Structures are given as structure tokens and as C-alpha cells.
Amino acid sequence: MSATADGAIEYFRFKHIEHRSYNVPHDYSHIKELIFYRNDKVLQKFLHTIPKNEKAVCFSKSAKKAFNLHTIFKGSLFVCSASGTSREKKYLDKEKISHMLLKERFEEKFLFTTSTLDNGVNLRDEQIKYVIVDIEDIDILIQCLGRKRIADNSDKVTVIIKNISDKMINKKLEDCERIIDPAKYLMDNGSLEYVKKYRKYSSPVIYDTETVDNDKVEKVINELRYFKECYDKKFYEDILQEEHGYMTYLQTKLQQDSYTVLDDTYEKATLSDYLDSITGKQLYKEEQEELIKKVNIRDGRNRLQRGCRIINEYFIENNFPYSVKDKMKDNKRKLENNEPNPNYTKTYWSLAKYN
Structure with a gap:
């Protein structure tokens, strides 16, 4: 019996081995949300936001990566193969791991582990609300997701997966x-x-x-x-036949209607904070250059785009409630303190925010 038998069945067909298979449909209705991430630092930021009464299991493709997260998040539990070759195995707390395997739950907020737990281990704990996987082999990834056992229809988890770029x-x-x-x-x-x-x-x-x-x-x-x-x-x-093929494949595999990308959420929040700080201000050459670099729109040849029209199109496409106007002229000869205006007759941009 296996949740990941596709490869084995394909091999039977390849070898013309007579076989009979019985399929029980996969049920992924316990997945509350499917999220992908690109940057490890973004994942770390997200982990810091998880509420105190919720737990997360994080599967990493290497013991080094899992251990690094364990050192960042104090009081977490670290697991890797005790018989493997990784140097990090000397940091295993075997007593806590034995307790976890026996009780099928861990007391810490975070469990950082390699795929050594991908088979034969059950975690029955409704406080586990996040299962995070940074493993590229699809079969192992699916097995990792299955370590969290679902108690009932109210037991939901958010699945977060490291994206693989084209x-x-x-x-x-x-x-x-x-x-x-x-x-x-x-x-x-x-x-x-x-x-x-x-x-x-x-x-x-x-x-x-x-x-x-x-x-x-x-x-x-x-x-x-x-x-x-x-x-x-x-x-x-x-x-590779379609754009974002890896994420689309897993969305279909896990029977999800949609997915989000964690990096986009954080980038959008950071950019919105910056845009709020310059709204209504007169943006001269240096300020314009800063805005262009923050928005960071690039063409197919990786050239930074600088035009207001392109920036406004970007705002519309990404649902940012802002608009920038250019070719505005500063006609004030003097500042409010009656000093000469150093920007007199210079053109500037102006950023507006709308509801």
C-alpha cells in the first residue's frame, strides 16, 4: 500500500509486468490553504508570525538546513537520521525524539526535520496547523505531508512548499x-x-x-x-510546458482551487509601506530613482523600466491603490520659511493614493 505508487506502476508497465491495482481516491480536503515560497528568509519571517498556541512541522532537504532553523527558533525540536553521515546528528535529543515517536506528538512549537520522518511516523496533534516542505522529490514530498494525521473535519492545516523555478x-x-x-x-x-x-x-x-x-x-x-x-x-x-508549472502541478495534485506565493505577500506589504511614506510628496530626480528601484519592473532583457505609464500599469495589475503623475513643475520661488526654493522650475513626480 502506498500513497505514492505512480512511479512503481509506471515501472510495471515499462517491464510489461502483469499487475492489478486498487485505488482509493486521495482526499486533501483537510488542506486549509496552499502556499509556496521562493526565499528562505521570507519563510523565516513567516514562521515568526505563527501564534503561540499553534505548531508547525518543517521538512528540509538537508540536515544542515533543518538544524540552522532549529538554532534560529530556540526551543524547537531537531530531527535527522541518527545513522546518516551529517555532522548535525550529534545535536539530536534522542530522549525527546523517542518521546515524540511514542506519543505521536511533540511538545515544542516547531519541529525541524529531514525526510527521515517521511515514512512510518504519525503526528496526531490538532495544534499542528502548518506543514512546510522544502523537498524536491514529489513522492517524498507527498509522504512528508502525510505525517500529520487528521483527527476530524475541523482539523485543517496550511501547506507551505518551497517552489522550484523553471x-x-x-x-x-x-x-x-x-x-x-x-x-x-x-x-x-x-x-x-x-x-x-x-x-x-x-x-x-x-x-x-x-x-x-x-x-x-x-x-x-x-x-x-x-x-x-x-x-x-x-x-x-x-x-515546463506551462508557466509556473511546478506550482500548478502541485495545486492539481493536492486538489486545491488556488495557491498564493508568500514572497509576493511580503514584498507587497513592504512596498505598500514605502509608497505610503512618499504619497503626496514631490519626487525629484533622486526620489524618482528610488521609487523606480523599489518597484523594480524589468523587461525580458532584465532592463529596469523607468516610465510612469509602466509603473501605473504595474499598480493596476497588482491591485495597488496608487497612481503616479509626471511632468509636474515646481513654480514656487520660495519655501514656507521664505528661503529660496532650490527646486524652482524643476519637474517632479507626485504619488497619489485612492480608496
Whole structure:
């Protein structure tokens, strides 16, 4: 039985293995909200806002990352593999971890863990309101989400997932191809030709084996690993077909109508504070440059856009209640203190806020 059997079933089909599968539909109705984030610092800011009576489980792809969060949030619980190679395992509190596994709950506000808890561990605690995952393998990610066991219909969680950019997905696709292509060459041309071409290449899917009479060594492909690389390659190709493909894929997988991006929320809040501070002021050259950099609109060639029209279009598209006017002229000869106005006859911008 598995919540993540897709890959195994695809392998059965690939090998023409006769099989029969029984599917129980996934139910993700306990997910209150699906959120993605791009920047680790943004996640840290969010974690600081979680109320005292609520808990969060945060899965990280490395022990180092999980431990760093553990050091930032004092009094949290840190978990990684006790038998692994990570240096951080020396900081494990084995007594607290044993208590958590026995009671199926932790007393701390935060649990920072690697995927070592992705299988066979239950967390039955209605105070756990957030499950955060920074793990790229979809099957492991889904398993991590399942560690929080749902008590009843009122037991809801917010799921927060680290996004993988299209740039990173393209890199992963290239990594798959670097492994797949030599293996294909071996299948098509045999060991001798493979050795001639890839003499200095060490492949994670190809190994040496002696023939039956032990008189020579043959190159052999680890078929399961090779299939997994092909399976991942197809997945990456599929999600690159549309913009924000990774987030859209997980939105569909987790049966959610929508998702939000945490970074956008924080950036919008920070930008709104800044815009409020300059509303109604006369913005001369230096102030205009600061506004342009804060809004940070760039074209396809990464060039900073400076025009008022483009800034106003950005405000409209992102539901910011502001409007900027340019080519306004300062006609005051003197300031309120009767001193000469240094900006007399200069043009300025003016930012207005509307309800």
C-alpha cells in the first residue's frame, strides 16, 4: 500500500509486468490553504508570525538546513537520521525524539526535520496547523505531508512548499540527460564502444560485472535507477510546458482551487509601506530613482523600466491603490520659511493614493 505508487506502476508497465491495482481516491480536503515560497528568509519571517498556541512541522532537504532553523527558533525540536553521515546528528535529543515517536506528538512549537520522518511516523496533534516542505522529490514530498494525521473535519492545516523555478527545473532536466544519454549509448553500442567514448565518465546507473566464465568485465545498466531518471526527465519536461508549472502541478495534485506565493505577500506589504511614506510628496530626480528601484519592473532583457505609464500599469495589475503623475513643475520661488526654493522650475513626480 502506498500513497505514492505512480512511479512503481509506471515501472510495471515499462517491464510489461502483469499487475492489478486498487485505488482509493486521495482526499486533501483537510488542506486549509496552499502556499509556496521562493526565499528562505521570507519563510523565516513567516514562521515568526505563527501564534503561540499553534505548531508547525518543517521538512528540509538537508540536515544542515533543518538544524540552522532549529538554532534560529530556540526551543524547537531537531530531527535527522541518527545513522546518516551529517555532522548535525550529534545535536539530536534522542530522549525527546523517542518521546515524540511514542506519543505521536511533540511538545515544542516547531519541529525541524529531514525526510527521515517521511515514512512510518504519525503526528496526531490538532495544534499542528502548518506543514512546510522544502523537498524536491514529489513522492517524498507527498509522504512528508502525510505525517500529520487528521483527527476530524475541523482539523485543517496550511501547506507551505518551497517552489522550484523553471531555471532549476531546466538544470534538473540537464542532469537527467547527462545520466540517460551514456546509458542509451551503452545499450545501442555495447561495452567496448561505450568504454572508448566514456572512458573517464563515472555513471551512477552503470556498473561493472564479470561474465559467467570470469574472463572479462561487462558494463551493465542499473535498470531501476535508469528508469527513475527517465521517469523524472519526463516529469520535468511536462511541468515546463506551462508557466509556473511546478506550482500548478502541485495545486492539481493536492486538489486545491488556488495557491498564493508568500514572497509576493511580503514584498507587497513592504512596498505598500514605502509608497505610503512618499504619497503626496514631490519626487525629484533622486526620489524618482528610488521609487523606480523599489518597484523594480524589468523587461525580458532584465532592463529596469523607468516610465510612469509602466509603473501605473504595474499598480493596476497588482491591485495597488496608487497612481503616479509626471511632468509636474515646481513654480514656487520660495519655501514656507521664505528661503529660496532650490527646486524652482524643476519637474517632479507626485504619488497619489485612492480608496
